Amino acid sequence: MVMHSFPTLNNDNHTIALQDGDQSWTYAQVNARIDNFALGLLKGTGDLEEERIAFFMPASLDYVTTMHGIWRAGGIAVPLNVASAVSELEHSLSCAGVTRMIANGHYRVVLIELCASLDIELVSCKEVMSIEENLDGKGLPDVNPSRRAMILFTSGTTNKPKGVVSTHRTIAAQVTTLIDAWRWTSDDVIPLFLPLHHIHGIINILSCGLWAGACVDLFAGFDIPAITQKIKAGHYNVFMAVPTIYVKLIQHFDTLSAQGSDEEVKAICDGFRAMRLNISGSAACPVKLFNQWRELTGQVLLERYGMTEIGMGISNPYEGERRAGHVGQALPGVDVALFDENNYQITTDAAPGEIRIKGDNVFLEYWDNEKATSESFHDGWFCTGDVAVSDDGYYRIMGRSSIDIIKSGGYKLSALEIEGVLLTHPDIQEVAVIGVEDETWGEAVAAFVVVKEGKSLDYEALKSWCKGKMSSYKIPKLLKTLNALPRNAMGKVTKPDLKKQL
Ligand code: MCA
Ligand code: AMP
Numbered sequence: 001m002v003m004h005s006f007p008t009l010n011n012d013n014h015t016i017a018l019q020d021g022d023q024s025w026t027y028a029q030v031n032a033r034i035d036n037f038a039l040g041l042l043k044g045t046g047d048l049e050e051e052r053i054a055f056f057m058p059a060s061l062d063y064v065t066t067m068h069g070i071w072r073a074g075g076i077a078v079p080l081n082v083a084s085a086v087s088e089l090e091h092s093l094s095c096a097g098v099t100r101m102i103a104n105g106h107y108r109v110v111l112i113e114l115c116a117s118l119d120i121e122l123v124s125c126k127e128v129m130s131i132e133e134n135l136d137g138k139g140l141p142d143v144n145p146s147r148r149a150m151i152l153f154t155s156g157t158t159n160k161p162k163g164v165v166s167t168h169r170t171i172a173a174q175v176t177t178l179i180d181a182w183r184w185t186s187d188d189v190i191p192l193f194l195p196l197h198h199i200h201g202i203i204n205i206l207s208c209g210l211w212a213g214a215c216v217d218l219f220a221g222f223d224i225p226a227i228t229q230k231i232k233a234g235h236y237n238v239f240m241a242v243p244t245i246y247v248k249l250i251q252h253f254d255t256l257s258a259q260g261s262d263e264e265v266k267a268i269c270d271g272f273r274a275m276r277l278n279i280s281g282s283a284a285c286p287v288k289l290f291n292q293w294r295e296l297t298g299q300v301l302l303e304r305y306g307m308t309e310i311g312m313g314i315s316n317p318y319e320g321e322r323r324a325g326h327v328g329q330a331l332p333g334v335d336v337a338l339f340d341e342n343n344y345q346i347t348t349d350a351a352p353g354e355i356r357i358k359g360d361n362v363f364l365e366y367w368d369n370e371k372a373t374s375e376s377f378h379d380g381w382f383c384t385g386d387v388a389v390s391d392d393g394y395y396r397i398m399g400r401s402s403i404d405i406i407k408s409g410g411y412k413l414s415a416l417e418i419e420g421v422l423l424t425h426p427d428i429q430e431v432a433v434i435g436v437e438d439e440t441w442g443e444a445v446a447a448f449v450v451v452k453e454g455k456s457l458d459y460e461a462l463k464s465w466c467k468g469k470m471s472s473y474k475i476p477k478l479l480k481t482l483n484a485l486p487r488n489a490m491g492k493v494t495k496p497d498l499k500k501q502l
Contacts (some may be wrong), residue, residue, distance in 0.1 A: 037069030163367030174311030186213035242410030406435030
């Protein structure tokens with residue numbers, strides 16, 4: 001038996017697992033494909049023994065086949081960000097020691113040079129699945145749940161992203177907790193338009209959906225016209241997104257109304273109204289947005305809190321009060337506590353402290369980085385770096401302990417990583433990057449630069465220089481040139497002073 005396999009992915013399940021445009025596949029079809037893919041990866045060997053296999057593909061049948069195929073064959077899945085600049089991928093690939101890369105079509109072509117330079121075998125899904133005969137899973141290894149299953153790269157307070165390693169057990173714990181807490185069933189139908197290199201898309205939507213036997217409708221990105229048409233038609237009963245998506249939907253409604261299409265707005269809002277659940281997370285949901293969404297759709301957003309290292313930790317209740325501006329209570333099976341700077345646990349309401357987490361949902365380690373792993377735990381608790389208070393039994397996130405982490409449209413960005421790239425600009429002498437409040441993105445990336453003598457820099461020129469050097473969502477939305485960066489007596493840039501300048 002393959003111990004970690006999703007219970008629904010079997011040859012007897014003939015309900016629809018995945019949709020993509022007008023195509024759909026049953027669980028049995030997806031299952032058979034995964035088996036073939038896993039056997040193709042094994043090439044006759046018994047077990048991949050945690051070989052790191054990366055893949056670079058948008059949400060698709062091939063993505064699901066690849067992810068599960070790697071798991072079934074005993075490898076570690078390394079899903080990559082398809083919106084990355086190719087130059088950004090090198091770090092993840094070398095850090096994780098990736099030896100094989102799966103990519104199709106255009107996505108494959110752009111990786112040829114990089115894979116050759118890193119000695120990574122680059123193959124398409126089809127090439128892996130060249131086995132003709134369906135062996136019905138025979139020949140697959142028995143993978144213990146304590147083995148490593150996935151590495152996701154996350155930005156932090158260093159300039160290089162760290163590889164967060166989850167085991168099969170971690171993934172199962174993260175998924176089953178949410179299935180119970182949010183009442184997933186096989187009747188659910190959910191759109192998936194979030195990127196598939198993060199927990200939100202991978203665990204909360206895709207994996208929960210598949211584990212529950214639900215139907216997951218795949219989109220390569222947030223295609224508002226296509227998604228809202230299906231919402232209008234009552235196709236979905238669950239919707240999960242980052243706050244920016246709800247903001248963008250409201251902006252879309254405003255545009256439609258301005259064009260005289262109030263009826264269309266009403267029809268889409270009615271589609272949301274009929275759903276059983278709308279969830280917001282990955283970044284703070286402003287109270288104003290929570291209220292606007294309730295007025296428009298009647299949906300009381302369920303806000304929850306999570307992190308790449310822990311999956312989901314805290315959630316508003318499915319039944320009971322969903323409190324605006326709050327993320328709720330610890331999920332079942334997850335221990336949550338707040339600690340002060342002296343590592344004393346806070347037990348009184350209204351006193352802020354760092355959120356720390358324990359439970360089977362917590363990751364195993366940062367790949368090849370023992371120091372970062374040990375520094376991120378204290379007495380067995382994972383230290384999130386997020387600060388919260390408890391208001392009458394509901395946690396409220398107050399912010400992060402580091403100013404160098406920016407949350408833009410749900411993406412966690414490292415200010416230091418962006419500074420590192422900007423410093424390679426020939427006209428930039430010094431730079432400091434911060435996140436500034438923004439209605440659409442939550443936080444927007446702002447760069448403060450000191451240019452070299454005799455040089456000048458305008459925003460459009462900087463933006464086009466950045467293209468190809470960083471993912472487009474990391475490119476600063478604001479540029480301010482200064483004569484000097486504000487520094488303290490130790491010479492360290494005082495970033496809070498920069499915030500005040502805007
Ligand atoms: C796109 N742009 C952005 C962002 N996304 N700028 C800043 N921040 C962003 N997040 C810019 C592009 O660079 C481009 O700029 C312009 O917006 C249009 O790009 P496009 O891709 O068409 O935009 P979009 O499709 O509307 O994308 C917005 C988005 C996307 C759908 C909200 O950002 C997104 O999918 N965010 C969610 C990320 C996510 O899943 N995070 C979860 C990780 P220009 O026009 O100038 O070129 S956190 C997590 O997993 C934890 C565990 C948790 O709690 O969930
Ligand atoms: P990531 O490391 O990309 O998984 O992002 C995790 C971070 O997103 C957390 O450490 C929080 O800072 C932030 N986050 C997630 N959910 C929420 C939320 N509901 N409210 C505020 N911040 C959140």
